[in-house]
Amino acid sequence: MKITYNWLKDFVDIKIPAKELAAKLTMAGLEVVALEEKAGDFVLEIEITPNRPDWLSVLGVAREIAAITNTKLKIQNPKGKVRSAKGNFKIEIEDKKDCPLYSARIIRNVRVAPSPEWLRKRLELIGCRSVNNVVDITNYVLFELGEPLHAFDLDKLSQDKIIVRRAKDSEKLLAIDEEERNLKSKVLVIADRNKPVAIAGVMGGKETEVTTSTRNVLLEAAIFDPVVVRRGRQALGLQSEASYRFERGVDLTIVEKASLRAAQLIQEICGGGDILFLSSGLTKPKEIRVDLDTVYVAKILGVKITRPKIKQILCGLGFKVRQKSKEVFKVGVPSFRQDIKLQVDLIEEVARVFGYDNIPASQPAVKPEITVREKRDLVSAIKAILVGLGVNEVATYSLLDKAVLNNLDLNLTKPIEILNPLSQDQEILRPTLIPGLGRAVSFNINQKQDYVSIFEIGNIFLGETKPKEELVLGLALSGTNSFLLEQGLVKDEAGLLNLKGILETIFLRLGIQGYEFNNQGALNCAIRIQNEKVGLMLGLSPKALEGLNIKNREVFALEVSLDKLFSFVRPDKKFTPLPKYPGITRDISFVLKDDLSVKDILLALRQKGQPLLNDIRITDYYKGKQIPAGFRGLTLSCFYSSNERTLTEKEIQPIQDLLCGTLMQTFGVKMR
Amino acid sequence: MDINAISTQIDLDIQGVHSSEGLEEFRLKYLGRKGVIAELTSTIPSLSKDERAAFGQQVNSLKNRLLALVEDKQKTLSVQSENTTYTSFDIGMPGIAQGLGHLHPVTQITDEICSIFSRLGFSIVDGPEIETEYNNFTGLNIPLEHPSREAFDTFYLKDYAKLLLRSHTSPVQVRAMQERKPPLAIVVPGRVYRPDAVDASHSFMFHQIEGFMVDAGIKFSDLKGVLEKFAKAIFGNTINMRFRPHFFPFTEPSAEVDISCIICKGKGCSVCGRKGWLEILGSGMIHPHVFKHVGIDAKKYTGFAFGLGVERIAMLKYGINDIRLFFENDLRFLKQF
Known part of the structure; x- marks a missing residue:
């Protein structure tokens, strides 16, 4: 909201420069976001929090300034002779809940013309366009006192009554903004005998607006229910200075003052004869009283503020303060402070004016809970492993478009849809991380990255009877990773075995045992731990790659449920005594057919070599010129040891022979 | 053969050795299977008894001298060869190591903040991203039909009534206070969602x-103390702080917390909008209505709560000017952190 320094001075003596005033207001909760010197005045732009509709006026801000600078507010109570309009005119309110108070003044024989310079300038400084003198006066009083007013051309109304009622579904209204609106029963309207003439609390109608040809004016000042105004303007998709204030709540007691002030300004500026007045509804709100225990003030704030100081602060803000007992005040809340309901609300008022800066800083005694290693720690551990393996963490959106799932060959259940997405890419909650990762890979390929290795740990969302969130790890690799070694450049093209190696590292680190990788189609593996499926890894299909706009590149991805995986974590470690006797290493080199699984070979040899065969590992692996097509060359290094004695060659030879025999007979390998 | 002549020849020959190959040649000539020493030894049986012992001793001492010479020469040669390798080595080549990956900046800032509060004795707790309307609004004293809700515009789920994507992490307050008893000192990191049009400073998803802390005797001054420790831990000891009255439905009194601009040191620049201050978080004393909703006796217990945007802190700390960069996942961006 914009407000000017000179306008404020009409209501309160300000003895500090505008800049200092802005700083003081900010520290009292009226954040001044901009201060501009303009046309001999200063324009302050203030952010008003939604709990303080009373600050949405010059009067309200002036009242605050009076309280924080400890000066008195200059209140001008307009007085004047007013005749009743009864007999000539009737106000009908369909439901007093929608409209607790409606008042009308009739001013005849006005001369509608451009506004005088001073009025036009004040409005323009705060960003309000000048229309004509009558309309400008209603706006001026709205900004000054916070009560939205509306002036009708009386002669364009059926001149017997004003009705405040809900609109009928077929009704239409051309509003002042020149747009025709289809009304609904949600919308409260002002109507004459025949038809709606204004959207109550939001905007007037074009047909009955005040123009240069207007002679007689009906000036409306009312209170409309905040929720009704809110629903109505949401249904019609428009907002105004009036609706903004009604939605937040307008002070009942300002209605008549504002109406009279505007009527008198009209008389003064636009001529005009007698003012006739008619009102229907509530006139006096119920006073709210709240007890304030001054001991509790110190308990909440952590600083002792004296009772006289508390009283002075509250009185300055317009509260009525009476002593209830030695330590307790009974505080009467003024009608413009509908936000004050509880003791803590008053404590905030005291703290604000006392100054948050004057409250000391203290350290609370924390009683920490020491918990065991939780999910979060495991997630951090996995992230540390992945980063150590050269994988980069990404963050992709949890919301996706539906179409992206079509190209993926994943068996997904129906995803959870969003009721009110702003755009197509927010249609569903992601049921898998793979499309998001795929897009991140695609983006980086477009940035000319030779090698992309990324992961994300986050929730996926599954639409079951109740929506379910599952924490998963997703990882994607694409391209060629190059390592410059002393021998030269070594290139490693990403593939499923890289994904497998990464997972194995994680499993080993977290003490997860009994895991398996099972082919379930070309380039597609299920990941199981102790027979439970925890995820999958795959090479994205040509169709999926096309959907991601990836050309001439392969992408390999995995997704593993961490919620499932965490139940297999066995972080407890047990020490195995180090071997006392040296062992013996023997190598076996052979040529193996491609369709045989190394996993099966290792398993068989481990079994045959028991109990002296302690370890067996691959020390060379070769495919190429020296090996016939469809075969690969392999060297296994077998390590034999015993905890009881130093082994001799003689003991080892029969086992080694047995292993070679098994290789040849069971797996048909050729020794090299 | 004259032992003395051989001995002189040895001295000459060893001086001519400058490489390990030369040394091997030398060794073979004298100490090899058909070398000089072997030859001399083979003549021993043909000598007379008297001569044998003396000659044998001479040959033996000659052999020992040769062994020592070879060993010494080996040492000098290996030192020389080390020296030659050293001069031809280029330390300007890139070091050989497996390159590390990078944690996302949001993770790094989240971890840093959680670690600060951990050290202050807070526990870290997670909450679901799909929330009930009650936990997101009503339980936090946010009326469903009031402008104060506008700051919390929300994505709703289509086929599940009254379920939504949380628009802030505060619903975890409601959950934690229902599940646990005070004293409580908890921080909750997580994703939140708001249907905001995306631009350089808005994202429909952020972190x-x-x-919050709840116990008998928790005061506003404690909130100031804890947040001051936090802000200085993350932005450095030299910053200034201010607590500015504000409004949040779930706290009363409420405060926004500003730090002196870390770019211009409070003088006023484009980052802080010439104000000299940067807003970093919202906070306040937990509203009695929130306590009522979760069944905590507001007469016995008080508490404070605060909330902050992780991307905002990361943007300030790292000088990032566009929130969209966090979710674009450009490796050239991610690898800077």
Whole structure:
């Protein structure tokens, strides 16, 4: 909201420069976001929090300034002779809940013309366009006192009554903004005998607006229910200075003052004869009283503020303060402070004016809970492993478009849809991380990255009877990773075995045992731990790659449920005594057919070599010129040891022979 | 053969050795299977008894001298060869090591903040991203039909009534206070969602950290103390702080917390909008209505709560000017952190 320094001075003596005033207001909760010197005045732009509709006026801000600078507010109570309009005119309110108070003044024989310079300038400084003198006066009083007013051309109304009622579904209204609106029963309207003439609390109608040809004016000042105004303007998709204030709540007691002030300004500026007045509804709100225990003030704030100081602060803000007992005040809340309901609300008022800066800083005694290693720690551990393996963490959106799932060959259940997405890419909650990762890979390929290795740990969302969130790890690799070694450049093209190696590292680190990788189609593996499926890894299909706009590149991805995986974590470690006797290493080199699984070979040899065969590992692996097509060359290094004695060659030879025999007979390998 | 002549020849020959190959040649000539020493030894049986012992001793001492010479020469040669390798080595080549990956900046800032509060004795708790309307609004004293809700515009789920994507991490306050008894000191990091049009400073998804503390005797001054420790830990000891009255439905009194601009040191620049201050978080004393909703006796217990945007802190700390960069996942961006 914009407000000017000179306008404020009409209501309160300000003895500090505008800049200092802005700083003081900010520290009292009226954040001044901009201060501009303009046309001999200063324009302050203030952010008003939604709990303080009373600050949405010059009067309200002036009242605050009076309280924080400890000066008195200059209140001008307009007085004047007013005749009743009864007999000539009737106000009908369909439901007093929608409209607790409606008042009308009739001013005849006005001369509608451009506004005088001073009025036009004040409005323009705060960003309000000048229309004509009558309309400008209603706006001026709205900004000054916070009560939205509306002036009708009386002669364009059926001149017997004003009705405040809900609109009928077929009704239409051309509003002042020149747009025709289809009304609904949600919308409260002002109507004459025949038809709606204004959207109550939001905007007037074009047909009955005040123009240069207007002679007689009906000036409306009312209170409309905040929720009704809110629903109505949401249904019609428009907002105004009036609706903004009604939605937040307008002070009942300002209605008549504002109406009279505007009527008198009209008389003064636009001529005009007698003012006739008619009102229907509530006139006096119920006073709210709240007890304030001054001991509790110190308990909440952590600083002792004296009772006289508390009283002075509250009185300055317009509260009525009476002593209830030695330590307790009974505080009467003024009608413009509908936000004050509880003791803590008053404590905030005291703290604000006392100054948050004057409250000391203290350290609370924390009683920490020491918990065991939780999910979060495991997630951090996995992230540390992945980063150590050269994988980069990404963050992709949890919301996706539906179409992206079509190209993926994943068996997904129906995803959870969003009721009110702003755009197509927010249609569903992601049921898998793979499309998001795929897009991140695609983006980086477009940035000319030779090698992309990324992961994300986050929730996926599954639409079951109740929506379910599952924490998963997703990882994607694409391209060629190059390592410059002393021998030269070594290139490693990403593939499923890289994904497998990464997972194995994680499993080993977290003490997860009994895991398996099972082919379930070309380039597609299920990941199981102790027979439970925890995820999958795959090479994205040509169709999926096309959907991601990836050309001439392969992408390999995995997704593993961490919620499932965490139940297999066995972080407890047990020490195995180090071997006392040296062992013996023997190598076996052979040529193996491609369709045989190394996993099966290792398993068989481990079994045959028991109990002296302690370890067996691959020390060379070769495919190429020296090996016939469809075969690969392999060297296994077998390590034999015993905890009881130093082994001799003689003991080892029969086992080694047995292993070679098994290789040849069971797996048909050729020794090299 | 004259032992003395051989001995002189040895001295000459060893001086001519400058490489390990030369040394091997030398060794073979004298100490090899058909070398000089072997030859001399083979003549021993043909000598007379008297001569044998003396000659044998001479040959033996000659052999020992040769062994020592070879060993010494080996040492000098290996030192020389080390020296030659050293001069031809280029330390300007890139070092050989497996390159590390990078944690996302949001993770790094979240971890840093959680670690600060951990050290202050807070526990870290997670909450679901799909929330009930009650936990997101009503339980936090946010009326469903009031402008104060506008700051919390929300994505709703289509086929599940009254379920939504949380628009802040505060609903975890409601959950934690229902599940546990005071004293409580908890921080909650997580994703939140708001249907905001995306631009350089708005995203429909971002990360928040919520923190709160509930116990008998928790005061506003404690809130100031804890947040001051936090802000100085993350932005450095030289910053100034201010607590500015504000409004949040779930706290009363409420405060926004500003730090002196870390770019211009409070003088006023484009980052802080010439104000000299940067807003970093919202906070306040937990509203009695929130306590009522979760069944905590507001007469016995008080508490404070605060919430902050992780991307905002990361943007300030790293000088990032566009929130969209966090979710674009450009490796050239991610690898800077």
